[in-house]
Amino acid sequence: MQKDAYTLILDAIDEGVYRPGDRLVESELAERFGVSRTPVREALQRLETQQMLARDGRSLIVASLDHNQLAELYIVRAELEALAAQLAAKHAAPEEVRVLQNMIDEDRGQLDDPEALSRANRRFHHQIHLASHNRYLVQQLDLVHRSMALLATTSLAVKGRGEAALDEHQAIVDAIREGNGDAAASALRAHISRAFETRLTLDAAHHGTAGHWAEAL
């Protein structure tokens, strides 16, 4: 069985086929994926409820994040990720901690590949979410990370950021291993804060250069 329309569209957005601000036409998507309009429609509506798509008049466009939305998103993300770390410190099984550690060790081998590093980073954070053993938290953080996927660039491409991020990941895992919830939470908070700072720097540098920003009209 091949992937369903929902996943196909989501992947297309992830891969940058459709960029923030682009209009999504049902019949076009249907033809591209070789299905009828019905499953496409359903997928689009699901994505709309997850705020991946926004309405512009009657039609749907890929949502985009302006500066304010980005700031708001990072606030929520920091809080939820910190909570996840705190809970993980309490509830993670030793095996889960080892998996996290292995991820970090392996990631050190691909510091020169920002794309791979970005995927590895997502996996790492997702693993922490799971270690919280709280499915609502996992779900909410999933939503947050989805919205972040609307950002075209990864901040891990910035020189030196990869190494720093891995060190921060290590600090988080250490705190979780020791069962120190508060330390884990603040380590994660600091990590998100650095990531946010890096992104802001990145955006400031690209200003006027890149065209994919698709500001809100």
Add this chain to the structure above:
Amino acid sequence: MQKDAYTLILDAIDEGVYRPGDRLVESELAERFGVSRTPVREALQRLETQQMLARDGRSLIVASLDHNQLAELYIVRAELEALAAQLAAKHAAPEEVRVLQNMIDEDRGQLDDPEALSRANRRFHHQIHLASHNRYLVQQLDLVHRSMALLATTSLAVKGRGEAALDEHQAIVDAIREGNGDAAASALRAHISRAFETRLTLDAAHHGTAGHWAEAL
């Protein structure tokens, strides 16, 4: 224009027409609301992505919360509401604070009507969310409150809980008015904690008595 299928189904669940565990059949809903299966289908899928509905094999049933899920939900809720209070203390306009105060004052007049009190309670919390001026937070808290709507009973029906809740609301608004974010956050955390405790007591009392619990199979 009349309400769309999505709202109709959501209201039906809210009003208890469909209870946790009930199976939702497309054709049945379509007939009930006088529309075709297509909009019903779309609505169902949207509700599924919001975890209001769960899949049981091929068909959809109204989601239900077991004890663990309830506990997990309250943890996330406490954290997000506390964050909302903290942000509200920083960003709320004086007008917003006055609206909150008015709500409390008016609510004191309907302490004898648990139903009305419950609705008022939702409005109050929603107003705090809005006062945070963070739309992601508003969105996430919306989801949390939706899931809580799956609980049949309101804990505000417990004798004395209404008064206590209003006093707690007052403490929250006071902290927000003073711009004391930490106080607001911990006041809200305490409020949620009490609400959770009350609910647990309530559920313990009903155990074996009520049939609407629809435990996970």
Add this chain to the structure above:
DNA sequence: AGGCGTCTTTTTGCATGCAACCTGCTTTCG
């Protein structure tokens, strides 16, 4: 030449039909 109105075209929203599938039951064979 510019603005306004109308007509055409595109696109969405909904209804319905059809095929695949799952469920539960009956029937038949070991």
Add this chain to the structure above:
DNA sequence: CGAAAGCAGGTTGCATGCAAAAAGACGCCT
């Protein structure tokens, strides 16, 4: 008598057709 296979009813998933609405293009009038 039990188990397995097949049959029937019901339900979901997808495709397509049609109507209504919006967007765009064109021409007309000022």
